[in-house]
Amino acid sequence: MKKFETKLITSGRDIKYTYGAINPIIQRTSSVVFNSITQQQQAIKNHNITDKLFYGRYGTITHFSLRQSMIELENGVGCVLYPCGTAAITHTILSFIRPGDHILMTGSAYEPTQKFCRYFLKKMNIDTTWFDPLIIGHDLSNLIQHNTRLVILESPGSITMEVQNIPDIVKTIRKKKSDIIVLLDNTWSAGIFFKALDMGVDISLQSGTKYIIGHSDGMIGTAVSNARCWDQLQEQSFLMGQMVDSDTAYMASRGLRTLYIRLKQHEENGLHVAHWLAQHPAVERVNHPALASCKGHEYFIRDFSGSSGLFSFILKQRLNNWQLSNFVDHFRYFKIAYSWGGFESLILVNQVEELHPIRPAGTLDFKGTLVRVHIGLEHPNDLINDLSDGLNRINIQQSI
Template structure:
C-alpha cells in the first residue's frame, strides 16, 4: 500500500463493522471500567506490551488510531503521542539520560532543546557536545560513553541536510542509537527508520495537523529502542487529549495534497526571489547551491513550504522588519505547517562571528494561498525597501 492510500485507510478504527462512521469517534475518558478483578489484572498485564485501554492518561482508542497510522507512515514498531513536539524530544533525551552519559546533538536542532540541555541535563552530569548541523564531524566526536545522537534534518531555519544512512552506520558501529527530529518531512517526505535511524520525532502541531489549531508530538521507535517510551509519559504525567488526536487524524487525511501544494508554491516563490538583488542567499534544499543538495535529492521525496532568505548586508534589520510588517498575505507567528503563510525575522544557529558578517534572515512558510498573490505581496513589500 502506497503512502497516499495509507493516509486514507489506516487509523480509522474497526473497518470490519457493518455500520460505522467515516472517521473514528472521539473517546474521552479518564477512568476505564472493567467487568471484574480478573479482567482488570489482565489488561494491566497486557498494557506492558500492547496498546489497550487501561487508564485515560495512557490513551484512548482515538489516540491509538493516530499512533497506528503514524507508525505505519514511518514504518516503525510503535508510536507514542506527547502533548507537544518539544515534550517528545525531551522524553527521547530523558530516556537515555544518566550520570556521566555523553550526548551528541546537531547544531541545527530545535532551539528549546538547548534549554533542556543547559537547565536539566547538565545538572545531572550528562555531557553535551554539539555537532556541525550536517553531522559531518560525528566520527571525531564520539566518545566511549556516548549514549545518544540526536539530529534534525532538514533543519527548521537553514534546512541543513544530513547524510542519515552514513550517520547511522557510524553510530551503530559504536552501538549508539540515533534519534531524528523529522518534522520537516512529517513522515511524508522522508522515512528515517528506513534509512537506519532508531527514533523519529514529529511535531504533529505542524504538517500532520495542517490547521494550526492543535499542539502534539509523536515519537515513532523501532523495536530495539522501544523500551520505556510508553512508560515515561505516565511517569511524568504527560497525556495527550483524544480531541487533539482526532484533529490530527482529520488533518492528516489531506497531508499528501497539502504537501504537494506547499512545494509547488514554494518552487514558484523561490524562482521569483532569485531575481531580487536585495537577497543575498536563499536556503531551500531543492536549489543546486544548497549544502548537501545531492543527498537531499537522493533521500527525500520533495520539499515542504519552508524558505529562508538572507538579505544583503547593507539592508538594516529595521528595514527588514518594515518589509515583514508591510506584507499583507503573510502573518507573523511562531510555528509553521498550517494553511496560512507566515514570515518571521529569525536568527540561525551560527557563531557570533559568522552572524556579524551576515545579513538579516527571514523565514517564510508558504501556505495554501495562490502563489501569484503571495509573490505580488512579497514584491510590493520589497519595493518599499528602495
C-alpha cells in the same frame, strides 16, 4: 504494498477504531471500568499493549487509531503521543539519558531542543557537544565519547535548512558505538518525504502541530520508534505522564487524511516562490533543500521524495531596525508568527548575531539578514507580489 497516499486514507480506520463509521470514534474518559477482578488483573498485565484500554492516560480508542496510523506511515513498531513537539523531543531524550551521559547534537537543531540540553540537562550532569550539520563521518566519529548515549539530528536544519547526510552519519555511529540511540526531528517532511527509520534512525520525532494538524488550531507531538527502542520509550514516557487529549488526537487523525495533497500544494507553492526569490537582486541565497543553492542539496535529491513549504533566504545586507519594521510590518498575506505548517503563510526574520549563540563556530557563512518563510496555500503569485512589495520597501529606505 500500499503507497503512502493510500496509507494516509486507510490507516487507523480498522473497525475496532471506527465501530463501523468512516472516522475513528472520539472516546473521552479518565477511568476504564472493569467487570471483574480477573478482567482488572488482565488489564494490569496488558497495560503496555498499545491498543488495550487500561486508564485514560494510557490511551483510548481515539489514541490507538492515531498511533496505528503513525506507525504505518513511518514504518515503526510503536508510537507515543505528546502534548506538543517540544514535549516529544524532550521526553524522548529523558527516556534514554542518564546522569553522566554525553549527547551529540547537530548545531542546526530546533532552538528549544538546544536550550533544553544546554540548561536543563546540564543540571543533571549531562554534557552536550554540538557539531556542524554537514559534518563528515570521520569527523563525527572523533566526537563520539565512551559515554555518548544519544545523537540528535534534524534534517533539514531549523532556520538555515542544511540537509544532513543521514545514512553516512548513522553508519559512522553504528561502527563506532552501536548502542547509541539516534533521534531525528522529522517535522519538515511530516514523516512523508523522508523515511527516517528506513535510514537507520531509531526514533523519528515530529511536531504534529505543524503539517499533521495542518490548520494552526491544535498542538501535538509524536515519536515513532523502531523495535530496539520501543519498550523503553513507551514505559518511560508513560512514567512521565505524557499524553494528549482525545479531541486533539482526533484532529490529528483527520489531518492525516488530507496531508499528502496539502503537502504537495505547499511544495508547489514553495518552489514557485523560492525560484522567484533566487532571481531577486536583493537576495544573496535561498536555503530551500530542493534548490542547488541549499547546503546538502545533494543529500536531499538522494534521500527525500519531496519538499514542504518551509525555507529561508538571506538578504545581501543586514537590515537595521527601521528597515526590518518597514519590511515585515506591512505584508498583506505573510503574518508574523511562530510555528508553521498551517494553511497560512508566515514570516520571521533573524540577524546573524542572533543565530551565533546556538550554532557551532564557523558554520554561519553570511552577514545579511535571514528571513524564514512558510509558504501556505494562498496563490503563489499573490505571495510573490507581497514579498516584492516588501523588498521594494527596503530599497526605498535605502535610497533616502
